[in-house]
Amino acid sequence: MAKLAPVDTSQIQTRLLIGGRWVDAAAGGEIAVINPFNGQTIVSIAEAREEDVDRAVAAAKAAGPAWAALPAHERGRLLLKLADAIEADKDYLARLEATNTGHPVRDCLSLDVPRTVLCFRYFGGMADKLEGSVVPVDAGFLNYVEREPIGVVGQIVPWNFPLMFTSWKLGPALAAGNTVVMKPSEITPLSTLRIGELIQAVGFPDGVVNIVAGFGHTAGQRIADHRDIGKVSFTGSTAVGRAIVRASAGNLKKVQLELGGKGPNIVFEDANLPAAVGGSAFGIFHNQGQACIAGSRLILHEKIADAFLERFVSLARSIRLGDPLDTETEMGPLTSRLHHERVLSYVGIAQTEGGEILSGGKAPDRPDLAGGYFIEPTIVRAPPAHRVQHEEVFGPFVSVTTFSDDDEALAIANGTAYGLGSGLWTQDLTRAHRFAKHLHAGMVWINCYKRVHPASPFGGVGESGYGREMGFEAMREYTQAKSVWINVDAKIPPFYVR
Ligand code: NAD
Numbered sequence: 001m002a003k004l005a006p007v008d009t010s011q012i013q014t015r016l017l018i019g020g021r022w023v024d025a026a027a028g029g030e031i032a033v034i035n036p037f038n039g040q041t042i043v044s045i046a047e048a049r050e051e052d053v054d055r056a057v058a059a060a061k062a063a064g065p066a067w068a069a070l071p072a073h074e075r076g077r078l079l080l081k082l083a084d085a086i087e088a089d090k091d092y093l094a095r096l097e098a099t100n101t102g103h104p105v106r107d108c109l110s111l112d113v114p115r116t117v118l119c120f121r122y123f124g125g126m127a128d129k130l131e132g133s134v135v136p137v138d139a140g141f142l143n144y145v146e147r148e149p150i151g152v153v154g155q156i157v158p159w160n161f162p163l164m165f166t167s168w169k170l171g172p173a174l175a176a177g178n179t180v181v182m183k184p185s186e187i188t189p190l191s192t193l194r195i196g197e198l199i200q201a202v203g204f205p206d207g208v209v210n211i212v213a214g215f216g217h218t219a220g221q222r223i224a225d226h227r228d229i230g231k232v233s234f235t236g237s238t239a240v241g242r243a244i245v246r247a248s249a250g251n252l253k254k255v256q257l258e259l260g261g262k263g264p265n266i267v268f269e270d271a272n273l274p275a276a277v278g279g280s281a282f283g284i285f286h287n288q289g290q291a292c293i294a295g296s297r298l299i300l301h302e303k304i305a306d307a308f309l310e311r312f313v314s315l316a317r318s319i320r321l322g323d324p325l326d327t328e329t330e331m332g333p334l335t336s337r338l339h340h341e342r343v344l345s346y347v348g349i350a351q352t353e354g355g356e357i358l359s360g361g362k363a364p365d366r367p368d369l370a371g372g373y374f375i376e377p378t379i380v381r382a383p384p385a386h387r388v389q390h391e392e393v394f395g396p397f398v399s400v401t402t403f404s405d406d407d408e409a410l411a412i413a414n415g416t417a418y419g420l421g422s423g424l425w426t427q428d429l430t431r432a433h434r435f436a437k438h439l440h441a442g443m444v445w446i447n448c449y450k451r452v453h454p455a456s457p458f459g460g461v462g463e464s465g466y467g468r469e470m471g472f473e474a475m476r477e478y479t480q481a482k483s484v485w486i487n488v489d490a491k492i493p494p495f496y497v498r
Contacts, residue, residue, distance in 0.1 A: 002327045004105055007095050013193040014045040016052055016213070019059030020206025026051045031186050031213065036102040036333040037324055038371040045189055048214030053181065053222040056210035060152040060179035061228055063207030068149045068177040075175060076127030081202040083120035086113065086195070093194060097163050098324040100190045102332035102373070103287055105325050108163075115452070116167040119470075122454035123171030130176065130475050135483075140490025147479035149177035150230040150254065154223035156216075156244070157192065158236045159185035159335050160290040160394075166192045169233050170209065171454070172474035181210045181229065183220055187336050189213035216240060227251040231478070234258065235292075237392075238418075238463050256467030256477055258292065258459055260392040261420030264413035265295030265449060266403075266435070269303040271425035275447065277311045280398075283423065283449035285319060285377050288334050289343075289396040292464070293421030295449050297389060299412050302402040309379075309400065313359045316377035321364055333372035334395060340373035343395030346388055347378065350399075355382035360396070384412050392418070406431065414440040420460035423449045442468075 015022040029047035034040070048056075067075070086093065093116075094108035103112060130147055137143040155169040162184055173180050184192035196211045212219055220240075224232055224247035231254035234244050238259040248255045265283055267276045283295030300308050322329035334340045340363075347361045360378030363369075378397040382388050388399045403409040413422060413435075422441035426432055436444045442460040445451055452458060452470070459468040467477050 003323060004095055004325045004327065006325065007092065007099055009043050012043045012096070012190060013197050014043050016046050016048050016056070017193070017196040017200070017209065017211040018052070018056045019062075019210065020200070025049065026055070031215070033100060033187075033190060034336070035099055036335050036337075036373045037099075039337065042099060042190070045193070045213055047186075048183070048212035048219040050218060050222040052212050052214065053183075053219050053226065056181040056212045057152055057226055057228050059207035060181050060210050063205055064151055064179045067179055067205060067208050070177075072128035072130070072175075072177070075177065076124045078202060078204055079120050079124030079127065079171065079174060082198060082204075083117045083124060085198040085202050086120065087117045089194070089198060093163065093191060095325060096194060097191045098332070100188050101159065101162065101335050102324050104329040104332050106327050106329065107287065112161065112163050116163050119164070119167035119171050119454040123175040126172070126475060127175040130479070137485070138490065140488060142486040142488050144484050146482045146484065147176070147476070148482050150478060150480055151178060152229050153178045153180055153478065154226065154229040154232040155180055155182040156220050156223060156232065156234045156236065157182065157184045159188040160287065160292070162188040163191040163195070165235055166195050168458075168469045169235075170195075172469070173233070173478045174208065176475055176478040178478055179208050181212060181223060183223055184211065184213050186213060186215050221247060224248055225250050229253055231256065233467070233477075238465075241465060257465030258467070258469060259420075259463060259465035260394075260418060261292045261294070261460065261464050262297060262390065262392055262416045262418045263293055263295045263421040263423065264297045264299055264439070265422070266299045266409050266413055266424040267301060267304065267308055268409075268424065268426040268428070268431065269301040270427045271304070272427065272447070273304065273308060273311065276425035277308060277315060279425070279447070279449045281312065281315050281319075284398040285316065285331060285396050286450065288331055288375070289398075290335060290339075290394055291450065293443065293450055294394075295421070295423055296393060296398055297413075298398050298400045299409055300400060300402050301409075302404050305402045309358065313379060316359050316379055319377050321366075321369060321374055321376070331377065331396065333369075333374045335373070337373055339394070340375065343375055343393055343397060346391075346393045346395070346397060347380075350380045350382055350386065350388045353382065353386045353388070355380045355386055355388060355399075358400070384415055390416050406434075410435065410438055414438075417463040418460065419462035420464035421445070421450065
């Protein structure tokens with residue numbers, strides 16, 4: 001066991017970043033930020049309300065023209081400097097993220113922080129690569145299309161991967177020349193506030209990035225309905241996504257939605273079983289299952305179901321639960337008490353409907369973990385009609401069902417309203433491509449699960465939302481096309497003949 005040092009709470013940034021200055025909330029409210037490992041308050045942060053969002057939007061609006069006019073490579077250079085600063089801050093950021101979210105620090109060190117760095121580097125390099133186009137139109141005309149920034153964008157971040165999602169949203173928005181008002185989740189604001197400090201340290205102009213941590217129904221709602229915000233990028237639940245769309249109607253702002261999921265993960269009879277077991281366990285249990293792309297529905301061919309489950313249950317029981325700051329820990333607590341209760345309520349729902357709990361289904365019986373929001377890795381066998389096969393549980397909870405042929409597997413996989421991540425394990429190339437084509441999903445993983453990269457578009461279909469993060473797609477999301485026509489040699493027929 002190697003327990004890393006707790007963060008020095010006196011060093012944690014707790015205020016709002018508005019117009020390049022760290023300021024108190026206008027109304028003076030505070031939010032207690034809780035450590036999910038022990039239920040204790042880590043720090044109290046300033047609570048942004050509507051008037052603070054208004055101040056942040058005004059600062060972003062004022063900073064907008066100069067930022068958009070900056071040569072694109074200069075914007076890129078600042079993003080690259082930010083990536084370097086985050087890399088240099090890796091140990092602190094990893095401990096801060098582990099303390100606030102409950103992610104095992106080994107994951108923060110190997111995934112969350114490096115992916116955040118990679119994302120800022122990718123978009124730093126992207127800033128001066130976004131090109132317009134020349135369009136073949138009528139003879140005698142030149143038509144070119146430029147991609148222009150939208151202006152002020154509002155970005156609302158959830159609590160499950162706060163550090164990484166901060167980079168997914170800031171990277172493309174800033175590279176494309178927008179200014180930002182970002183609201184981290186009230187539950188996990190600390191790593192985003194730290195990124196704000198690094199943004200200041202590397203020299204972003206004042207007002208380009210504003211960070212206002214606050215509650216959804218006040219600060220979040222104000223971002224969604226603010227008339228000076230041209231676009232909202234939202235990651236969170238489908239229910240709140242709907243509310244954002246309604247609120248956006250006032251000024252018809254662009255909306256990008258990364259919502260919930262209920263990822264199907266299909267294991268065929270010809271799969272490499274050890275690889276499928278390991279990959280499926282990562283797909284659902286990494287980050288305590290609190291991932292929109294979690295492979296939360298295991299769909300097993302009936303011929304291999306028993307052999308798969310024997311290994312899978314044994315692996316699930318061997319996952320090391322513990323203190324997130326211990327480098328040996330593989331699974332930490334869920335991120336909040338309320339969410340812990342919600343996930344456990346699904347164990348009750350599964351049992352009421354006649355599901356069979358194959359493993360877990362409760363808090364671990366360990367005094368050393370009693371203060372934290374832990375749940376054992378939980379495996380439930382339930383037919384496709386049950387609620388746990390349709391509703392997002394968002395915890396270390398996987399629902400298992402079986403199939404006998406490919407058509408049945410596809411029907412089960414496509415049988416929910418969501419369409420975000422999906423996966424399959426098979427050696428049959430033809431089948432792999434057929435399923436890749438027909439799965440109702442924004443992402444398909446074949447013989448792997450939950451791969452993400454800043455160059456590859458990320459997003460969903462159906463009730464998982466619309467729009468894409470990452471890659472060139474994200475740059476298009478954060479810009480709008482302007483079509484310019486020039487008469488270079490056109491004989492325009494007279495419409496009004498006199
Ligand atoms: P949530 O919807 O409760 O909250 C997300 C964010 O929205 C928070 O910052 C919250 O303060 C804010 N918010 C809440 N009410 C609001 C309102 N009325 N107006 C504006 N903002 C409001 O989601 P959560 O519980 O933080 O996150 C979990 C959910 O996020 C899951 O459903 C998960 O699938 C989804 N998620 C989706 C993706 C994706 O990329 N598709 C990624 C991660 C999480």
